[in-house]
Amino acid sequence: MAKTLTPIKLLLLLPPFLILTIFYLSFFNQIHFNIIFFPNYLPNNNNQSNPSISNINHHHHHHHHGNISFITKILILKKEKEKKNNNNNHSLEKIENGLARARAAIRAAARRQSYKLEGDEIFIPRGPVYRNPYAFHQSHKEMVKRLKIWSYKEGERPLIHQGPMSYVYGIEGQFIQEMESDISSMTKYMANNPNEAHLFFLPLSIVNIRVSFYNTTDVNDRKPMKTILTDYVNVIANKYPFWNRSHGADHFMLSCHDWAPEITLTNPKLFKNLIRALCNANTSEGFQPLIDVPIPEVNVPSKELNQPSLGVQTNKRKILAFFAGGNHGHVRKFLFEQWGQDDEIQVRENLPKTQNYFEILGQCKFCLCPSGYEIASSRIVEAIRAECVPVVVKDNYSFPFSDVLDWSRFSIHVPKAKIPEIKSILKGISSQKYEELVQGVKSVKWHFTFNRPSKPFDIVHMVLHSIWLRRLNIRL
Known part of the structure; x- marks a missing residue:
């Protein structure tokens, strides 16, 4: 057996x-x-x-x-990572589903050509200055309803979290303060944690970096500025998963400094998807209208938010066209050569101290807004605030808020090559057409107005809405 x-x-x-x-x-x-x-x-x-x-x-x-605890730790870390990834994926899925509903609501408003009004709305976009006022109104509502922004806490003042509040770069500091102030009306847009954010704000100031690192005689080497920006992005990319998750496509920064396009293009691979809100929106210098956001340059008064309104009625305005400013840049140089001695097209480099610049704007039918050293200029907002029809003398310029505003309804665009024809162009505009342009200027005036705290459809909300539209155009 x-x-x-x-x-x-x-x-x-x-x-x-x-x-x-x-x-x-x-x-x-x-x-x-x-x-x-x-x-x-x-x-x-x-x-x-x-x-x-x-x-x-x-x-x-x-x-x-012994070895048992080591193996266990590996497994637990793996489980925690899987759980974290699942939570992040769930949050991202929830965000994208909300954006999909927003897109559907905007398309529906555009199709039905009607408003869905709620409560006491202080401003309703109406009239031909809007490409589609119904879609714009609904889009703004969806932004107010859904948008959440995470402003990175890293970095110290004054380079980060602070910017100029006045002069021609004032919109930079005004926007940063509105985003980060505890008493701002914009706090409703700020996310409680980054996992719920649609957008991520880099609250750095190119102007303050420029002031901190350069004096008036040493402005050629811009490498330190480029290094600061790159290092800041690397810090948040290493600390958080969000930059790497989207390759920066849901991140944005805002700057009105002339050098901002150059500084942010120092590392094209790193910054190619970053949403840049820029005053210097020159397409010949790398500005990308489908990704970047053109914003208006505003000469913010030191003691007030907006320039004084000193205009007279349009039928009492005697000056055909006017410009006062430095003779710098090839566009202005050509403008001065052509019209520097003319009585109807008044081009002045310096005004006597006895004359009030804003009073003169208020007496003009048309206000010339030429490029200087760079394409950005505060003259457009100054003209609109004075209810003077802007004559935009620029090439390669991406107009602010052009996603929703039809600039042909409230401004005249004259390329550099047609500067000699300015008088004939302006005199060829009929009285009826001129009145329509003036009404257009009055219609958009609120969009170029600062409020503290910010109010729906004003300049800060318009900048934010332009950034919101860029976020709607991407899917993560």
Whole structure:
């Protein structure tokens, strides 16, 4: 009769390495089982941050130690990473579903050609100055309803979290303060945590970086400015998953400094998807209208938010066209050459101290807004605030808020090549057409007005809405 081999005798006949393999796999599976079905199981009492984990560690410590805790830690880290990724994916899915509903609501408003009014709305876009006032109105509503922004906390003042509040770069500091002030009306847009954010704001100031690192005689080497921006992005990219998740496509910055396009193009691979809100919106210098946001340059008064309104009625305005400013840049140089001695097209480099610049604007039918060293200029907003029809003398310019505003309804665009024809162009505009242009200027005036706190459809909300539209155009 053949002898029966017991399991132990059978095991002894196996090669030693196979015995070790079986033992290891059995042990590993037991740990894996414990972690899946008992998530607080952690055979290591070094972690005191979670009392329940600590107690279980103490209870099981005499059973498992050494390599067991190392294997367990690996598995727990893996589970935590999977859980974190699942939570992040769930948050992102929720965000994208909300944006999809916003797109559908905007398309529906555009199709039905009607408003859905709610409560006491202080401004309703109406008239031909809007490409589609119904879609714009609904889009603004969706922004107010849904948009959440995470402003990165990293960085110190004055380079980060602070910008100029007045003069020609004033919109930079005004916007940063509105985004980060606890008493701002914009706090409703700020996310409580980054996982719920649609957009991520880099609250740095190119103007303050420029002031901090350069004096008036040393402005050629801009490498330190480029390094600061790159380092800042690398800090947040290493600390958070959001930049790398979208390659910067849902991140934005805002700057009105002339150098901002150059500074942000120092690393094209890193910044190619970043939404740049820029005053210097020159397409010949790398501005991308489908990704970037053109914003108006505003000469913010030092003591007030907006320039004084000193205009007279349009039928009492006697000056055909006017410009006062420095003779710099090839556009202005050509303008002065052509019209520097004319009485109807008044081009002045310096005004006598006895004359009030804003009073003169208020007496003009048309206000010339030529490029200077750079394409950005505060003259457009000054003209609109004075209810003077802007004559935009620029090439390669991307107009602010042009996603929703039809600039042909409230301004005249004259390319540099047609500067000699300015008088004939302006005199060729009929009285009826001129009145329509003036009405258009009055219709958009609110969009170029500062309020503190900011109010719906004013300049800060318009800038934010332009950025919101860029976010609607991408899907993560």
